[in-house]
Amino acid sequence: MTDPETLSVTIVDGYVDEPAHFGVPPYISTYPRYTAGALVDAGVPREGITYHTIDGLRDEPDRWRDVDEADLLCYLGGMTVPGKYVGGTPAEPDEVRKLAWTASGTSLMGGPVKFGVGDENAGATETERQDLDFDFVAKGDVEAAVYDLVESGLEGFSNRMRDVDEVSRWAQEGAFIVEQHPNHPDHLIAELETSRGCAYRCSFCTEPLYGNPTFRPPPSVVGEVDALSDLGVRHFRIGRQADILAYGGDGEAPNPDALRSLYGGIREVAPDLETLHLDNMNPITIVEWPEKSREGIRIIAEHNTPGDTAAFGLESADPLVQEENNLNVTAEECFEAVKIVNEEAGWRPGGPDDPNGPEEGVPTRLPKLLPGINLLHGLKGEREETYERNLEFLHRVYDEGYMLRRVNIRQVMSFDGTDMSETGAEIANEHKKLFKRYKTQVREEIDNPMLARVAPLGTVLPNVHLEYHQDGKTFGRQLGTYPLLVGIPGERPLGETIDVAVVDHGYRSVTGVPYPLDLNDASMDELTTIPGIGSSTAGNIVVNRPYDSVADAEFGSEVDLEGFATIRPLERAD
Numbered sequence: 001m002t003d004p005e006t007l008s009v010t011i012v013d014g015y016v017d018e019p020a021h022f023g024v025p026p027y028i029s030t031y032p033r034y035t036a037g038a039l040v041d042a043g044v045p046r047e048g049i050t051y052h053t054i055d056g057l058r059d060e061p062d063r064w065r066d067v068d069e070a071d072l073l074c075y076l077g078g079m080t081v082p083g084k085y086v087g088g089t090p091a092e093p094d095e096v097r098k099l100a101w102t103a104s105g106t107s108l109m110g111g112p113v114k115f116g117v118g119d120e121n122a123g124a125t126e127t128e129r130q131d132l133d134f135d136f137v138a139k140g141d142v143e144a145a146v147y148d149l150v151e152s153g154l155e156g157f158s159n160r161m162r163d164v165d166e167v168s169r170w171a172q173e174g175a176f177i178v179e180q181h182p183n184h185p186d187h188l189i190a191e192l193e194t195s196r197g198c199a200y201r202c203s204f205c206t207e208p209l210y211g212n213p214t215f216r217p218p219p220s221v222v223g224e225v226d227a228l229s230d231l232g233v234r235h236f237r238i239g240r241q242a243d244i245l246a247y248g249g250d251g252e253a254p255n256p257d258a259l260r261s262l263y264g265g266i267r268e269v270a271p272d273l274e275t276l277h278l279d280n281m282n283p284i285t286i287v288e289w290p291e292k293s294r295e296g297i298r299i300i301a302e303h304n305t306p307g308d309t310a311a312f313g314l315e316s317a318d319p320l321v322q323e324e325n326n327l328n329v330t331a332e333e334c335f336e337a338v339k340i341v342n343e344e345a346g347w348r349p350g351g352p353d354d355p356n357g358p359e360e361g362v363p364t365r366l367p368k369l370l371p372g373i374n375l376l377h378g379l380k381g382e383r384e385e386t387y388e389r390n391l392e393f394l395h396r397v398y399d400e401g402y403m404l405r406r407v408n409i410r411q412v413m414s415f416d417g418t419d420m421s422e423t424g425a426e427i428a429n430e431h432k433k434l435f436k437r438y439k440t441q442v443r444e445e446i447d448n449p450m451l452a453r454v455a456p457l458g459t460v461l462p463n464v465h466l467e468y469h470q471d472g473k474t475f476g477r478q479l480g481t482y483p484l485l486v487g488i489p490g491e492r493p494l495g496e497t498i499d500v501a502v503v504d505h506g507y508r509s510v511t512g513v514p515y516p517l518d519l520n521d522a523s524m525d526e527l528t529t530i531p532g533i534g535s536s537t538a539g540n541i542v543v544n545r546p547y548d549s550v551a552d553a554e555f556g557s558e559v560d561l562e563g564f565a566t567i568r569p570l571e572r573a574d
């Protein structure tokens, strides 16, 4: 019998990315936190639990010793949606195998990796289930497997799911693991789970494999936020659910009271939080229960932070594709849902539509909550017309004056257990050329003008985290759900956080200058990035320094510099 008190456990986070669950840095998914909590609940002391990310292992090879020497290695990973990431690189199958070979103790693998593994982490691929040489693969919940495995003296476990009491306990008890994440405390977002499962059965989706929705009651989620907040976490994303509007209801209809307890409770235990965003919202819920949904959306917009996105899984505007894949929302219904979210939550804090009243002198901020549209390609029944219908839908939204925060276009990954497993990646591969052309069209005709509407000139994005340099510019993003990529002239120190004012728009990114821009210190590059300031005006601004006021530096430019700029007094030498 192995005594839990003496066990050493290493958790390796290879990152997860599921349709409703982010775990690539700056996100930390629920898996390592719940797993750590289950270990503590089973009697393993906190000091016996070591947590590494796969990037942490790559950066410091010495850490592999913790993999080798642990009595129990828990590997967590699995990508069920394709993606490209800046904040971290998910573990590749060969690295996962190496973990199993290195571990001298018992090895267990869990997380969405149980759904299948492709040759690489990419779209338009087929996947298969593999054990990648681990002793055990958790086919149910990995946190339940870990708990039972420790209880059994590392002999084995049954593949079960955990219950609500367990998750409530484990989520709080495992929060301590965040302190071992390389991004802790400032540049880390904790992904929060409010429910699992879905009432619908779209052909490509792994979520129905969790069954009908089950919800974590508000005190369970709020208690977890309280624990995380005590450990210095300031950024949260309520991302792990199929439909936030259905939270705490009968599985389909909204329950605004539950949303109020959830959001109100979070704000109470984490009054200093800096980000509170969400992910998925099902447009069909809005169309079928418009009044309750409007109320729910208002509650969210009252408590969240600006720039929040409600991702809508339209997936296809083509009725044939909808029919063949059991999709639950039509283009017309989705349009109606876009309209309702815009009406209830598309206001900017302190702006003219702010329900609390406009405020003087407040810079333009991003809208509180806007819809995002997910479109998926390679589904059964897809034809050339599908691409036209999707474009038509997006044009209609733009032409009628509504805002979308983001259009997300992907190609299908097929998983065993879903209806798409028979078709696989065949259609996606056949339509590759069509897909490429259409993607460019969406970027040019929709994304670019939409971004100019969502983040007009002068919009201020606070706390942009500077991530990398490219072509003489610095790129960064805010923490949050689908943050905008911001390019800033010049190479600024990485890892810092600055406020930025938007001056130009790309397809999916914006150009910005530090806000407010000190005219006594701004570079030529920064000045000429502001539309309306050419190199001769910028030159005039530079040579006539210093200024006592912004008005002194206006030199007849057409731009209202007051919106961007400031004057900081020059430091005295004495």
Ligand code: SF4
Pocket (backbone or CB within 6 Å): 198, 199, 200, 201, 202, 205, 206, 207, 208, 242, 282, 313, 328
């Ligand atoms: S509505 Fe469809 S795509 Fe969304 S979670 Fe449910 S089954 Fe998946």
